[in-house]
Amino acid sequence: MNxxxxxxxxxxxxxxxxxxxxxxxxxxxxxxxxTLPGMVWGRVLRSPHAxxxxxxxxxxxxxxxxxxxxxxxxxxFLAEPKGDVASGEAEIESGDLSRNVMAxxxxxxxxxxxxxxxxxxxxxxxxxxxxxxxxxxxxxAVLDLDAAMAPDAPLLHADMFTRGVDPEPRAASNVAAIxxxxxxxxxxxxxxxxxxxxxxxxxxxxxxxYIEPQACLACVGPGGEVEVWCSTQGPFMVRASVAxxxxxxxxxxxxxxxxxxxxxxxxxTVYLEPLAVALSRKCGRPVKMQLSREEVFRATGPASxxxxxxxxxxxxxGTITAMDARLEYDAGAFRGSPFIPGAMSIFAxxxxxxxxxxxxxxxxxxxxVAAYRAPGAPQAILASECALNELAARLGIDPIELRLLxxxxxGSRTIYGxxxxxxxxxxxxxxxxxHPHYAAALQANQGRGVxxxxxxxxxxxxxxxxxxxxxGKLLLEEGSPDIGGSRAAMALIAAETLGMPYASxxxxxxxxxxxxxxDLTGGSRTTYATGYAVIEACRDLIAKLCARAALEWGVDxxxxxxxxxxxxxxxxxxxxxxxxxxxxxxARTGGPLSGYGSVNLKQVAPAFAVDxxxxxxxxxxxxxxxVRFTAIQDxxxxxxxxxxxxxxxxxxxxxxxxxxxxxxxxxxxxxxxNPGFLDYRMPVASDLPMIDTVIVEVPHPGHPLGxxxxxxxxxxxxxxxxxxxxxxxxxxxIRVLHLTPSRVLAAIGARG
Amino acid sequence: MFxxxxxxxxxxCHEIHATVRDFRGVVAAVRGRFPEFPESELxxxxxxxxxxxxxxxxxxxxxxDSEVIFVARIGAG
Numbered sequence: 001m002n003x004x005x006x007x008x009x010x011x012x013x014x015x016x017x018x019x020x021x022x023x024x025x026x027x028x029x030x031x032x033x034x035t036l037p038g039m040v041w042g043r044v045l046r047s048p049h050a051x052x053x054x055x056x057x058x059x060x061x062x063x064x065x066x067x068x069x070x071x072x073x074x075x076x077f078l079a080e081p082k083g084d085v086a087s088g089e090a091e092i093e094s095g096d097l098s099r100n101v102m103a104x105x106x107x108x109x110x111x112x113x114x115x116x117x118x119x120x121x122x123x124x125x126x127x128x129x130x131x132x133x134x135x136x137x138x139x140x141a142v143l144d145l146d147a148a149m150a151p152d153a154p155l156l157h158a159d160m161f162t163r164g165v166d167p168e169p170r171a172a173s174n175v176a177a178i179x180x181x182x183x184x185x186x187x188x189x190x191x192x193x194x195x196x197x198x199x200x201x202x203x204x205x206x207x208x209x210y211i212e213p214q215a216c217l218a219c220v221g222p223g224g225e226v227e228v229w230c231s232t233q234g235p236f237m238v239r240a241s242v243a244x245x246x247x248x249x250x251x252x253x254x255x256x257x258x259x260x261x262x263x264x265x266x267x268x269t270v271y272l273e274p275l276a277v278a279l280s281r282k283c284g285r286p287v288k289m290q291l292s293r294e295e296v297f298r299a300t301g302p303a304s305x306x307x308x309x310x311x312x313x314x315x316x317x318g319t320i321t322a323m324d325a326r327l328e329y330d331a332g333a334f335r336g337s338p339f340i341p342g343a344m345s346i347f348a349x350x351x352x353x354x355x356x357x358x359x360x361x362x363x364x365x366x367x368x369v370a371a372y373r374a375p376g377a378p379q380a381i382l383a384s385e386c387a388l389n390e391l392a393a394r395l396g397i398d399p400i401e402l403r404l405l406x407x408x409x410x411g412s413r414t415i416y417g418x419x420x421x422x423x424x425x426x427x428x429x430x431x432x433x434x435h436p437h438y439a440a441a442l443q444a445n446q447g448r449g450v451x452x453x454x455x456x457x458x459x460x461x462x463x464x465x466x467x468x469x470x471x472g473k474l475l476l477e478e479g480s481p482d483i484g485g486s487r488a489a490m491a492l493i494a495a496e497t498l499g500m501p502y503a504s505x506x507x508x509x510x511x512x513x514x515x516x517x518x519d520l521t522g523g524s525r526t527t528y529a530t531g532y533a534v535i536e537a538c539r540d541l542i543a544k545l546c547a548r549a550a551l552e553w554g555v556d557x558x559x560x561x562x563x564x565x566x567x568x569x570x571x572x573x574x575x576x577x578x579x580x581x582x583x584x585x586x587a588r589t590g591g592p593l594s595g596y597g598s599v600n601l602k603q604v605a606p607a608f609a610v611d612x613x614x615x616x617x618x619x620x621x622x623x624x625x626x627v628r629f630t631a632i633q634d635x636x637x638x639x640x641x642x643x644x645x646x647x648x649x650x651x652x653x654x655x656x657x658x659x660x661x662x663x664x665x666x667x668x669x670x671x672x673x674n675p676g677f678l679d680y681r682m683p684v685a686s687d688l689p690m691i692d693t694v695i696v697e698v699p700h701p702g703h704p705l706g707x708x709x710x711x712x713x714x715x716x717x718x719x720x721x722x723x724x725x726x727x728x729x730x731x732x733x734i735r736v737l738h739l740t741p742s743r744v745l746a747a748i749g750a751r752g
Numbered sequence: 753m754f755x756x757x758x759x760x761x762x763x764x765c766h767e768i769h770a771t772v773r774d775f776r777g778v779v780a781a782v783r784g785r786f787p788e789f790p791e792s793e794l795x796x797x798x799x800x801x802x803x804x805x806x807x808x809x810x811x812x813x814x815x816x817d818s819e820v821i822f823v824a825r826i827g828a829g
Contacts, residue, residue: 084792084796163760164755164759164760166759166760166764167764168760179755179824252801301791323760340823340824341753341824341826343823344823363789412804416800416821416823417753417803417819418800418803418804418821419799419802419803419804419825420806421804454828456805459807460807461810523826600808601807602806602807602809602812603804603805603806603807604798604805604807604826627825685771
């Protein structure tokens with residue numbers, strides 16, 4: 001059912017975003033744009049070693065410098081804080097969070113924070129860093145999965161014993177955890193197969209590539225009250241983290257989210273905020289901190305490097321009989337890679353009775369990974385979808401037909417036990433099959449790849465409030481930072497629910513003291529869950545408006561209806577009181593008019609995407625480029641199609657970059673060699689073709705409007721589609737990303 | 753059914769059977785059987801109840817023949 005069929009008038013339209021003019025004119029204020037009287041500057045001293053014991057820190061010379069006001073080290077944070085903070089899928093335990101924001105016993109990666117200073121100028125702060133003496137005992141570092149899992153590997157954490165192993169191991173290990181998801185009889189499944197494909201695909205550590213580096217301003221008042229302005233996906237997460245690490249009461253911490261210049265999961269945890277608060281508490285002045293681009297690369301969380309082995313068996317008619325995988329995720333310095341979501345998502349697109357996914361969480365001397373759009377899924381799906389394309393070629397079956405033959409549908413059971421309600425994978429595949437792109441002729445040295453992707457889409461907790469102004473406009477307050485156009489979506493949802501013009505709705509992202517608890521912006525949950533809270537707030541307001549109309553008319557409130565933005569008299573057809581009229585009557589019917597909504601959406605809202613990629617390879621140089629790309633996705637309901645398409649295009653661009661361009665490169669000492677956008681080459685607009693989009697709408701049954709969320713599914717399939725296309729174009733079978741010209745050229749040479 | 757990482761608290765036991773009315777009862781049954789199993793480990797997960805993933809299941813009803821599978825918390829990336 002489309003928006004018109006559902007009787008929706010504004011949902012599905014494309015009005016200008018409320019924050020658009022501010023953002024294109026430079027008026028919008030981001031994390032680094034805030035100042036306060038008396039403000040001083042914070043800077044971070046970082047480890048020059050990838051692995052070293054910290055024997056001592058002497059800050060006396062730094063503190064003696066004129067203009068230096070405070071130094072903090074790990075001693076200023078709780079070592080074992082009690083409690084948890086809800087963050088992204090790349091979770092971190094509270095003791096590890098404390099040690100990640102400030103190294104304690106050991107520095108665990110090059111660039112790990114070991115101290116921070118506050119000084120009256122950035123130059124003095126830099127001089128203070130140089131004056132701090134840190135006594136290190138360098139230790140051997142482990143920099144990749146093989147080194148970390150070697151029997152004699154140096155250990156990052158002497159107290160880390162592999163979880164999920166039975167019996168519990170007696171020796172410490174860099175393998176933090178192993179988990180297994182399994183259903184059916186794998187042996188029987190492979191015994192029934194007539195064709196089996198198998199291989200190992202590797203994807204590199206990659207950065208989310210948000211344009212705005214982390215920045216914050218913290219101010220601790222004389223009574224201990226804390227204010228933090230920062231660029232974050234989760235102001236309530238920052239509030240909880242600051243309180244947790246510094247032993248504060250969350251009620252004493254107010255976090256004001258600034259505009260955010262991208263996050264993609266990378267701003268679902270804290271790096272600077274606890275440091276700035278600790279420095280401000282120590283020196284009694286507001287403290288501003290901002291990361292350089294180099295610090296962003298060296299010391300914030302990228303996506304895991306991953307090695308994924310996959311084996312798939314099928315009958316000659318294309319029926320898949322068994323799917324097996326072993327996934328190894330590089331977590332960086334602390335446990336908590338997205339290995340479990342990777343294992344849960346790898347085969348979710350397919351209704352196959354016999355499946356297994358074993359996943360490992362492995363620590364290395366690299367930055368602790370963070371969430372990145374559908375954390376863990378793109379790396380896993382790279383392997384399963386490339387294997388499926390190889391299987392299709394072996395069977396001589398069209399790759400979309402093969403997927404349709406085995407596609408998950410309503411009622412299909414997943415490897416993790418859940419059964420799908422109404423989902424849109426088949427609809428996406430059929431759109432792909434019908435799309436002109438799929439029938440278009442390829443030119444010389446071009447290849448075509450298709451791939452499907454899946455993500456859960458979280459619900460979780462959100463709050464919203466709506467207030468009518470004296471002239472009948474609507475102020476809408478929410479706690480979800482706007483990363484991808486969510487203000488416009490919230491305004492459309494409110495306008496639709498109340499039956500008022502979109503232009504009369506003024507949405508605002510407010511601080512943690514101005515709205516009820518809201519989980520962070522991520523997990524594709526904002527339009528789904530916060531949008532639901534907006535509906536609830538508007539319904540609450542409608543009930544109050546009907547009650548006011550009933551008072552005015554002297555009728556029973558339960559008999560007053562609400563239609564087209566007005567209360568309808570139950571006994572006098574055509575007699576109505578609209579929002580403006582009711583607002584004018586507010587003072588004499590009970591006072592200001594507001595509505596409140598809070599939800600805890602327990603269900604996930606599964607989303608599927610299908611991509612078609614055409615890649616051209618220069619056989620002389622190995623250089624490649626995407627010449628055509630089509631992204632198809634089930635949005636459930638596209639509230640504002642511009643921003644749905646924007647998410648699809650953005651996810652595609654990031655997936656293409658991960659396949660063709662991007663990779664963290666470390667030297668033998670664990671020093672990142674490409675900590676900047678010149679050497680870490682993300683695709684820019686001129687590198688990419690127009691990314692065509694097709695929005696599929698199979699409404700999610702757990703949402704009044706059918707919303708599923710759209711932010712993460714778009715990055716799941718592009719790596720596999722591009723890799724398959726490139727291999728077809730070059731006649732190669734490259735399975736190690738990224739697909740550098742040298743790697744492609746070597747594979748072409750080896751092909752002969 | 754327990755996650756692999758949870759089985760360190762169950763002596764390797766993969767699943768138990770219990771008669772409960774809601775997820776609170778599941779937590780009580782698990783902790784009654786395995787006193788060392790931290791409540792936080794149970795509440796920090798999502799669960800699939802008869803095939804439907806629920807993120808915060810505390811008050812979720814559990815039928816007589818229901819299947820409850822612990823899965824990793826579906827969060828926000």
